[in-house]
Amino acid sequence: DTAVSQTPKYLVTQMGNDKSIKCEQNLGHDTMYWYKQDSKKFLKIMFSYNNKELIINETVPNRFSPKSPDKAHLNLHINSLELGDSAVYFCASSLSGGGGRNEQFFGPGTRLTVL
Amino acid sequence: GDSVTQMEGPVTLSEEAFLTINCTYTATGYPSLFWYVQYPGEGLQLLLKATKADDKGSNKGFEATYRKETTSFHLEKGSVQVSDSAVYFCALSEVAAGNKLTFGGGTRVLVKP
Numbered sequence: 001d002t003a004v005s006q007t008p009k010y011l012v013t014q015m016g017n018d019k020s021i022k023c024e025q026n027l028g029h030d031t032m033y034w035y036k037q038d039s040k041k042f043l044k045i046m047f048s049y050n051n052k053e054l055i056i057n058e059t060v061p062n063r064f065s066p067k068s069p070d071k072a073h074l075n076l077h078i079n080s081l082e083l084g085d086s087a088v089y090f091c092a093s094s095l096s097g098g099g100g101r102n103e104q105f106f107g108p109g110t111r112l113t114v115l
Numbered sequence: 116g117d118s119v120t121q122m123e124g125p126v127t128l129s130e131e132a133f134l135t136i137n138c139t140y141t142a143t144g145y146p147s148l149f150w151y152v153q154y155p156g157e158g159l160q161l162l163l164k165a166t167k168a169d170d171k172g173s174n175k176g177f178e179a180t181y182r183k184e185t186t187s188f189h190l191e192k193g194s195v196q197v198s199d200s201a202v203y204f205c206a207l208s209e210v211a212a213g214n215k216l217t218f219g220g221g222t223r224v225l226v227k228p
């Protein structure tokens with residue numbers, strides 16, 4: 001049973017295209033996240049949703065638009081892709097509350113390559 | 116804002132050697148501290164955590180102690196195996212920051228037979 005799944009695993013596309021990455025979790029969590037890992041392995045939060053409501057929106061270009069149709073899904077749509085968007089994108093989920101002590105469970109990642 | 120600093124790698128060790136990865140943090144409140152591990156080609160897995168000062172997290176032979184006085188959470192393992200080769204991330208989360216994880220830069224560990 002996959003806890004946090006992402007599709008696709010690999011995405012290769014041309015500059016200027018629009019693409020989406022999908023994430024689903026079957027853990028019953030109420031909070032989901034998108035993180036970006038760059039080529040130097042540095043990880044940074046992009047967005048967080050709690051019960052379909054946007055909670056965190058870091059300084060991410062507005063070409064990136066997350067959408068959460070329900071608690072179990074968080075998708076990421078990227079418009080007008082740029083070379084600098086090439087990275088691995090990780091989805092994660094957790095339970096809210098717990099004073100920040102709750103573990104986040106990560107998906108396997110989507111490697112995006114923009115040519 | 117919050118930040119996490121960990122030693123840069125790569126760290127290359129022989130099997131059964133002692134491993135230490137240093138991690139220090141800056142936070143406005145009282146964060147929870149985590150070590151995540153990323154094996155090649157995979158996502159991140161929680162290795163251990165500690166949620167208050169002097170707590171010790173442990174798992175799979177790894178240990179780390181939450182030291183508030185030195186704002187540190189160093190990871191240690193007494194005898195590493197080849198299967199421990201991975202990238203290790205120190206991270207913190209705070210309620211005031213929406214429980215997002217703030218990560219250090221990661222430390223690549225390579226264990227040779």
